[in-house]
Amino acid sequence: MQLRGNWNYPTAVHFGAGRIAELPEAVRTAGMRRPLLVTDSVLAKLSMVMQALNALAADGIQAALFADIRPNPVESNITAGIAAYRAGGHDGVIAFGGGSALDAGKLIAFMHGQTRPVWDFEDIGDWWTRANASAIAPIVAVPTTAGTGSEVGRAAVVTNEATHMKKIIFHPGMMPKVTICDPELTLGMPPIITVGTGMDALAHCLEAYCAPFYHPLADGIAIEGIRLVKENLARAVKGGGGDIEARAHMMAAALMGATAFQKGLGAIHALSHPVGALHDTHHGLTNGVFMPYVLAFNRTAIEEQIARLAAYLGLKASFAAFLEWVLQLRAETAVPHTLRDLKVGNENGERIAQMAPEDPTAGGNPVPLDAAAARAIFDAARAGRL
Ligand SMILES: NC(=O)c1ccc[n+]([C@@H]2O[C@H](COP(=O)([O-])OP(=O)(O)OC[C@H]3O[C@@H](n4cnc5c(N)ncnc54)[C@H](O)[C@@H]3O)[C@@H](O)[C@H]2O)c1
Ligand SMILES: [Fe+2]
Secondary structure, three states: OOOOEEEOOOOEEEEOOOHHHHHHHHHHHOOOOOOEEEOOOOHHHOHHHHHHHHHHHHOOOOOEEEOOOOOOOEHHHHHHHHHHHHHOOOOOEEEEEOHHHHHHHHHHHHHOOOOOOHHHHEOOOOHHHHOOHHHOOOEEEEEOOOOOOHHHOOEEEEEEOOOOEEEEEEOHHHOOOEEEEOHHHHOOOOHHHHHHHHHHHHHHHHHHHHOOOOOHHHHHHHHHHHHHHHHHHHHHHHHOOOOHHHHHHHHHHHHHHHHHOOOOOOHHHHHHHHHHHHHOOOHHHHHHHHHHHHHHHHHHHHHHHHHHHHHHOOOOOOHHHHHHHHHHHHHHOOOOOOOOOOOOOOOOHHHHHHHHHHOHHHHHOOOOOOHHHHHHHHHHHHHOOO
């Protein structure tokens, strides 16, 4: 089967190897003539960014580059990007990279025309309605990792340097107009990023599936996303730059995760956000560490559901079999088993326990997450106690 298609759910997705060649056309479709290409400083040095800029120039599109984005982007990255956007008289953003660059690009497109601070648009209630929607610039997204699904999402994550809190900013206008998913762009990911981002995709599907709300569409997408991770993540890691088929399936799983998590997320993300903000750990890898401990914590509420999922995955239809598979996948792909192995100490334990229930993702956890529960999961994840 050819791993290629044109999809319009949740947005227009041009999926398939080599389809980065369609970037100039996508930029025109999105109505841009002078885009700002936003990426991070590591990717800016790789040939794929220069090739994209050259392809745009050859098509008569004058794009400029902004690459002052760090992993786990901070507000000052966005402020600097907005200054570049205004100075260059741009009319849209090409968000190019992993979740960090995608989120930063989306936020620059969103915030360049707003008068309120970004923190006024946190994903709480209907705060997004405070924004001037007509001032949001169009976005074309090009993911180079397979994990966050930010390329098909209406949210972006940014760290507040003053409070050391990672905040989710939400506006429907941040959904990219066109997304190009070209798995060839992910072939050069360092193995740890392949694993970490794959764990993020898995965490999105799993938490969306377990969130206690009625959303059968999201559930269907989530379980197939988990199957794709099961069949392909270890393969993608072992195949390095060679297994384009496994990379394609992981790219699909990533965008399926973000599509599904419109339903909700849960304690994996609620804990991972403060840990990432305070310790600057990789988001997806941090999720991978927390996953079995959160599953164990939620067990009573999700046992039946997980047994159904396990059957779909070809495992014995039980919670225990699914948990065992998660542990096996983590071991096979060298995900750290404990927070200690992730180099996260105990010094912020109490603060993280206070912050986790405040994270907007906490509300989707099937068992209510208060500070005591967050502390118990944190301690279990430090000790490796299941
Ligand atoms: N918007 C959302 O819905 C959403 C969801 C989950 C996570 N996030 C956020 O996304 C960020 C994490 O994104 P990520 O996991 O994609 O990692 P990342 O974007 O931080 O990238 C990690 C590293 O990998 C490098 N890299 C990326 N693609 C590469 C490639 N193809 N080849 C070589 N190197 C490459 C980057 O330069 C960077 O150094 C976090 O800030 C997280 O909070 C957002
Ligand atoms: Fe995530």
